[in-house]
Amino acid sequence: MKKMKRFVLWTVAGLFVLALLAFASSYSVRFTEAAVVTTFGKASGEGSNRSEPGLHFKWPYPIQSVTKYDTRVRLLQARSETQQTADDFQLIVEGFATYRVSDPLAFYRRFSNAGSRPIDHFRAAEVMLSSRLRAALGETSKYRMDDLFVERVGGSRLPELEQDVLRLMSGESDAGESLDAYGIEVTLVGIDRIVLPEQTTETVMNRMAANRDRLASQYTSEGQAIARTIQASAQADAQRIRAFAESRAKEIIARGEQEAAQFLRQQQTHPELAVFIQNLEMMRDVLAKRVTLVLSVKDFGLNLFSPAALRDIGEGEVPIDFDKLDDGLSNAGEGGGQ
Numbered sequence: 001m002k003k004m005k006r007f008v009l010w011t012v013a014g015l016f017v018l019a020l021l022a023f024a025s026s027y028s029v030r031f032t033e034a035a036v037v038t039t040f041g042k043a044s045g046e047g048s049n050r051s052e053p054g055l056h057f058k059w060p061y062p063i064q065s066v067t068k069y070d071t072r073v074r075l076l077q078a079r080s081e082t083q084q085t086a087d088d089f090q091l092i093v094e095g096f097a098t099y100r101v102s103d104p105l106a107f108y109r110r111f112s113n114a115g116s117r118p119i120d121h122f123r124a125a126e127v128m129l130s131s132r133l134r135a136a137l138g139e140t141s142k143y144r145m146d147d148l149f150v151e152r153v154g155g156s157r158l159p160e161l162e163q164d165v166l167r168l169m170s171g172e173s174d175a176g177e178s179l180d181a182y183g184i185e186v187t188l189v190g191i192d193r194i195v196l197p198e199q200t201t202e203t204v205m206n207r208m209a210a211n212r213d214r215l216a217s218q219y220t221s222e223g224q225a226i227a228r229t230i231q232a233s234a235q236a237d238a239q240r241i242r243a244f245a246e247s248r249a250k251e252i253i254a255r256g257e258q259e260a261a262q263f264l265r266q267q268q269t270h271p272e273l274a275v276f277i278q279n280l281e282m283m284r285d286v287l288a289k290r291v292t293l294v295l296s297v298k299d300f301g302l303n304l305f306s307p308a309a310l311r312d313i314g315e316g317e318v319p320i321d322f323d324k325l326d327d328g329l330s331n332a333g334e335g336g337g338q
Helices: 001-027 104-114 118-142 158-169 198-269 269-287 321-335
Strands: 026-029 033-041 054-057 064-070 074-077 081-084 090-101 184-195
Touching: 026 033, 033 104, 064 104, 064 118, 074 118, 081 118, 090 118, 090 158, 090 198, 118 158, 118 184, 158 184, 198 269
Parallel strands: none
Antiparallel strands: 026 054, 033 064, 074 090, 081 090, 090 184
């Protein structure tokens, strides 16, 4: 019975030791990770990289140890920095960058002295990347304010500035090393915020107002030039039409005079008839309007308009004796005068 208990105890202890040895001698890598295997704290070479997902084996600690890095894209947000444009405007620019670990072994060699944990390595890497990003944002000084802010859609050179910052950030640093030597790949650089200081805002507004005034003056001048052109063309057309009308009128007058000459020659043979016709035309023109005529009842044909014309005429009688009627009118006139 005692032998059985000892056997079970040693079996359990052996399994426990084997489990510890298996745990210390193996590690797993996820598909979003990459591992660096070090021997006595040193990375021996390319064989130290473990990027294949799955179960891997190593010598137990302290012979070998494993450091795992997340290879997914990470975001780095830069602090706001004051930048100056090519036309001497002050801007507060805030940018960001996304990066990933492209070479775990190079990344480990560069930042392993920052601590034993991967998070310490990432912190040291982001300090370096932030410095490079701030320096790269100095490319803003190569652009003018109207290059970055335009009215038309797609006319801004801001994407070009972002590409310049990305190229400068990924290129060689002051020490002559690119980010490839750090095992880092910058995938994207962007400018997510641009703030105008109060003084810059006032200057920009004044310049925009001056630009608007300049455009208004330009458009006014162009409009006046177009108006003068239209007026000159209209005057030329009017003069041409007037000259044509005058020429046509002279032709009509000449033709009328030519046609009227034969009638004038006929009237010269009978001048009294011509005078009579002219008088009729004058009366027709005058009487065509509303006029008031004052005529004497002594004129021929106007006797019956006198108030005394029908006085003393019996019922049924017709005043056919115009001489007596005229005498009666005369006596009536004298009596009325008295």
